Amino acid sequence: MARPTLLVAGLSVRQLAQASAREGFTTLALDAFGDRDTRHAAPGWRAWHRFDAGDLLDALHEAAAAGALGWIAGSGFEAHLDLLSAGALRLPLLGTPVDSWRLVRDPRRFFPLLRALGLPHPPTRWDQPPADHHDWLFKDGAACGGWHVRPARDAAAAGGLGCWQRRLDGVPMSAAFVADGCRALCLGFNEQLVGLPDAPYAWRGAIGPVPVPPSVSAQIDTALQQLVPACGLRGLGSLDFLLDTGGGVSLLELNPRPGGTLQLYAPQSPLRLHLRACLGAPLPTQPVSQTVNGLEVLYAPRRLRLQAAELQRLARRAWVHDLPDAPVDVAVREPVCSLSATAPDADAVRALLRRRHDELTLLLENCAHELPC
Incomplete structure (x- = not known):
């Protein structure tokens, strides 16, 4: 019996390709690196540079002709939402719908939603820069990985999906979750590793799952259970937040796709959970404990x-x-x-x-x- 086919695409898809292979799929992969792990997990790997639209759409067309279950979007699509939308017309997008990506990546929509839901977040503005740049940062909702975050004084105008956000003290954290459009299951919490000499907010890794106080877990669960139906989230995602010394949280960003912490949760079969959520199967009641x-x-x-x-x-x-x-x-x-x-x-x-x-x-x-x- 032939194995089902799944296509994964993004800037770097090694973790997705390995997860797909573990679940028994014939995996097709497009990314910019083609490292040896990805090629081993996905014999159908193709080089994909600068998110070339023709290459992706051709691959999706061929995958559809081969009877592929669908495709999963990885990192980098934040800046290519029109391509994400076009791809969803060629082959079912297994994950959060494109309109929901547009909502959560646009600070002009996402942070007013947080405010309306009563969820904590740093002061954020997109209409004009703060009068005093001290302790303010500039961020780009069309980027990922933290490389785009810089002091507010270095950005003259927001434009596009840019915004200014007040810098707060705290430990950078994220919550890995899977959502079915109505509710979320939190898989665990991660401590984010950030910072390089010339890029103090660049993402360089994570440790997880790590324990957090029950009050913190409750705050994040409350946020997720409100954000999932409000944003139409489906499948794997992550919610970035700051954890202060008093146990308070401040929400920073919502990533509506499988992220860079996928392999930390391999014992929980996160891709299987992702597909169950996307295809309408019920979510489990609690995550699996692990090291x-x-x-x-x-x-x-x-x-x-x-x-x-x-x-x-x-x-x-x-x-x-x-x-x-x-x-x-x-x-x-x-x-x-x-x-x-x-x-x-x-x-x-x-x-x-x-x-x-x-x-x-x-x-x-x-x-x-x-x-x-």
Whole structure:
């Protein structure tokens, strides 16, 4: 009996492709990297650069002709909602509908909705910049990954989906959830790892699930149970928030798609939950307990040329992922690979990630070839 086919597309789809393969699908994948893990999980991988519309629509047409169940949109579609809409006409989009993406990514609609629902969030404005830029940030709702977040003084006008938001103190967190359009099941909470020397809000990984006080869990559950029907959320998603020292939360962003923490929840079969929610099956009543996992992206400290020998040294470590499939030149601040860790608690995961990050950094310093400027 032939295995069902599923197509996944986005900027980087390694985690989605592996989850699809674990669920027994013949996986077709489009992304910009084509690392060796993705190609192993999805023999039907295709290179996809700059979200080329023709390449995606052609792939969706072929997948539909092959009887594919549907397709899942990953990271990067925030800036390509018209393409997301066009793709949904070629093959069923398994996830949150496009109109709902438009709502949650538009600060002019999303933050007034939070206010109407009585949900906490930082002061946010999009009509004009704050008179005093101190402690204000500028964000772009059409971007992802935190690279777009910068001090308000560096943005003269919002335009598009841009907004200014007051900077608050707190631990950056996210809640991973699955929704069926009416209610949400929170799979767990993640501590976000953010910040690089020239990009203080860039996402570089996460640790989860981590425990939070019952009051925090209750606040986030209240928010999700209101936002799911109000926004028409379906399938996997994540809700980003700040957790202050007093246990208060402040909602920052809602991602209506599977995110970068998918592999942290592998024991819960998150893609199976996603498909159940999208196809109308009931959600379970509670998530499965599991150990704590961590994921961190390793960015190039300088311009590097990774030869076959270096890639082989990296590949010997089972906790290294997203490795290029062939020798490649890597620019400064570009991702080299990602690394994972599993331990009984978040502190142990954090320490293990740090040791492994240092180990790989040293390997690159000693073995990789530096490119001339």
